[in-house]
Amino acid sequence: MTDVTNFENKSMLSGAAQLFRAREHSIEVEARPLTDALPEPTIFNPPAPKRYYLYLMAPAIAVLAFISLYPFFWLIVMSLQSVDIGSSEWVGFRNYARLLKDPNFLSGWGLLLKYSAMCLFMQLAIGLMLAVIVNNHRYEKYLVTALLMPMMMAPAVAGLLWLFLYNGTFGWYHWILQSLGILDSASILASQSTSMYAIVFVDVWQWTPLITLIALAGLKKVPRDQLEANMVDGASPIRNFFAITLPNLYPVLLIAILLRFMDNFRFIDHILVLTGGGPGNSTKILPVYLFEVAFKFFKLGRGAAIALTLLIVTIVLGMILVRVFDKPQSERK
């Protein structure tokens, strides 16, 4: 952190740099040491006209507008229509009114929250423990490398792999769970009471390493002197963890939680492959139901209405996330 502060002071010297630097960002640029060797500018150079920058921005903004604003607008229009067999008519808010009577819509939200809560709880608990254990471990480098492997796998492929592992006839994880007495004879996917765990475990398997990596990054910044001081006072490692380490980790963990939460809205690949929302409705979280409504039933109007509710919640979450990002690193810590 200290080097950032230095950097801050240095850039104060350049009025233009200060003017155009939006805000301090946390990424460390490889080349930063170079900047120390730079000659201090002596002549004040007027900033480039805004127009010039806008031109540079234009292609990216245009592409983004086209692939995000336009569909968004389309979605709103569609949600107010009944887009059924080959025709469409304006139906006002009927699609929305229908949603309130749709048991799948309401249970879809409930299951989405339940699914996210279970995933997050397990990922945080396991991820944090791993981070603490791995941090400064003799083999830290190798352990981290081994841990992050699941993140590299395509979620759809992970779904297929776990379908194989969970299989009640020849699946090895099924065998292990049975041999440990955790599961009776039925496959974990075959019961409404366990299918949710099945999809949660896959998400936990893939993404706990991310929490570990994030927590590790946070752990490296926990002030050692505080820990040592506390140790000398005779605090146990466990108390130390809760008194000093954990509070220091809160900001990064908050980011981790928000990111994972949004990803639970985004990625349904493994659920589509593993359960398709079943058995019963036990894993039909809202995005899965939306997929069904839009691409199986072709109720595009109703689908658009569901999609908008999802989008709005995502945007709110995104705003919270950006607010967290926005805080300068020093405050975050």
Next chain:
Amino acid sequence: MFYKPKQAIHTPISRRKFLELGGAGATMLGAGSLAVGLNSTIMSTRVQAASSEEAKWRQYAGSKLVFLSENTPPSFAIRENIQSFYEKTGIEVEILTDDLPVVQQKAGIDLRSGKSDYTLNYVQDKPIGAPFADFYVDLSTMFGDDTLPQDPEGYGDGAWFENFLSACGRFYAEDKIIALPYDAAVACTFYRQDLFEAHTKDFEAEYGYRLEFNEETTWKQVLDIAKFFKAIKEGGADVPYGYAQHQGSFAWTTQLDIQRMMFSHGQWIDFPIDDKLGSKRPGPTNWGDEQSVLMLEKFKELGDASHPDNLANGTLELNTVYQSGNIAMQVQYHEFAASVENPETSVASGGRTAYAPCPKGDADWNLTGGPLVNGTNCGIGGIGINANASEDMQRAAYLFAIWSTSNQIQYDVLAGLGGTPTRKSVLEREDVKAAQQRPTNMPNALTFDAVYNHGIKDPHFVLGPKIPEANEYHSILASETQQMLSGQKSPAETAAAMKEQFDFLNDV
């Protein structure tokens, strides 16, 4: 940059216009250049009068067609033989194969947006035909057109196996044919003859009749068999479970699974409509009546006696369970015989498996007073032509449709990758007749007697509700029965919940 076929039909839908305007604007932004669309092109040298047979086949030489199909054997086999169609017609055909749900998605989007990326579609009767029937060409207008070649056997109901043409071709109107039967999956019973023989003594001692399976075997007896195997399996004997249902994530086959049993008892059907024709306004459902509640109770009992993974096994997984020797009996689609008889993938091969029609209704379980039948259902995959395509494209596609459903091609597919014929004449070939007995080089033929000579004929044949909302109907039904099977709802509650949702779905 942004190629439009000359013949593109512009239907007056304002949203489409709006989209195209947006699209054009985006193109100018340079978003995606260099697109090589899937759009089929056509170069017609149309023969006006009926000239030579060869000229009729070759009139669209140089065109290109795209056929969107399910990944079933006929499409793989035809893809391998596609060169012979090209040599015959000069038409290039690209066959895209996907999972049925994906085919359904892509076909639906293509048809509904007024496009014809896929000139030819695989029209699976209820999942694709029922919702999109209005988007396909009425083929009956081309039958007998003497500027087009025609199949010598014709396309009447008599040319195909009983009920096939109605199942995949007729939707909501008697006089229109939107698809020709291309392949078929018909339910029949697969059972382990070796295990049945080995345990018949014990079984008879307990239930008072021999452990065997034939067309008179009833659903009640299936329940006995399932309970018997489950009991001795859990008593430690080295036997598989007796039975399992189609309850995985594939809602359509879950619906078919319960429908067979419902129909067997007094020919109970879901709506008071003619299933073979279907209806856009089916009216109030029969779910919730006395018979349906009794059937759900029995279905639940059967589920309880099934393999423990019952709720995870879709049709495919169920077959895997059977192949790996973990159940002694399954009601399965006859196209699966090829994989069951393959010694490299199945322990049930080599004469261990025998085939029979679907189970029959049981008098004790019938409150309707109707007849007891071997309720048999199916998925008939038709080949249909996208009505958004230009007239020339439609005619070119017709050539492929009749070629791919001809006797010779169906025979080649059967002999090659193991297809399921739809034309009656295929079964009259000598080697196909011979192949119905072991040893056989066409394993699917082992099921033909049970399927084609019995199950698909009236009064056993049932199609199920052909309604525009078929897919949502299947989904609701599957999710409700699964909830019942896992004990969350009683059969009566389940029937009531279904009735409420179906009537809401159909605006009753």
Next chain:
Amino acid sequence: MASQDVVHYDTPLQKALRVSAALFLAVYLIWTLLPFVIMFVSSFKDLLEAFNLPDVGDWSGVGIFFEFTPTFEHYSSLFSEGNFGRYMANSLIAAGGSAIVSVVFGSLAAYSLSRVEFRGKKDLFFWIISTRMAPVVAVMVPLYSIFRTLDLVGTLPGLILAYTTFNLPFAIWILKGFFDNVPYAIEESQMVDGSTRFQAFWSIVPLVAPGIGAFVVLCILFAWNDFLFAAIIGSGGAKTLPVATRELVQPQNIQWGSIMAAGVVTTAPMMLLGLVIRKYLVTGLTMGAVKE
């Protein structure tokens, strides 16, 4: 912490903690790595061998897992019958193409955003990142319609554009952080020496190049692993590896051996890439919020 000089003696509590930590780590490692082992080994088994399991509770019987005659048939059939060579090329082109498009457009935009101040900039920036967060299913229907109108469905350019929907905002967001850290003073001094604005921009590119390189790789990773876009927008003509793998679940047969082999083929390259850019992984996956 244990190996550091902070700890001078072991209380029983610490000892117990250390043992249970080691145990936890071991169990977790087994749980997390075993699927890879099973995937890899099963890809060399034929179907009936893959069905073999010991009896429930018979832990001594796990050796059965290794009792098989290895076969390369699944791998060879993927490429000879299954066209996997082409799918791999599709995956590469689509992922690589979108990564390059995103980083080129993205770095121009990020550079500008980093250097210019205007009203509503914050809102613009938020909008950019929100496009990255939108649930894919929610926008799939309208996107598909647009792509249809442009005849981009089923083509590689279409798939590249589809991947750009999530890679471009990501690139802008991350790269802006990079440019923010390069003082304007560098360009200024360049321009004092007579360079044009663009030359000045060009002069700072080498400073951010290593980071950009890493994020090209991350963009490739995201695109390579995508399933929904590839399944619906890529469809027939631009089938990628995850979609092709999913399709091995066929109506008559689930070809588990081939699926495992395809899993290995799909996952292995990404694992290698992941290791190469290991130090940027956290920054990338947290959208720059956390650095190591």
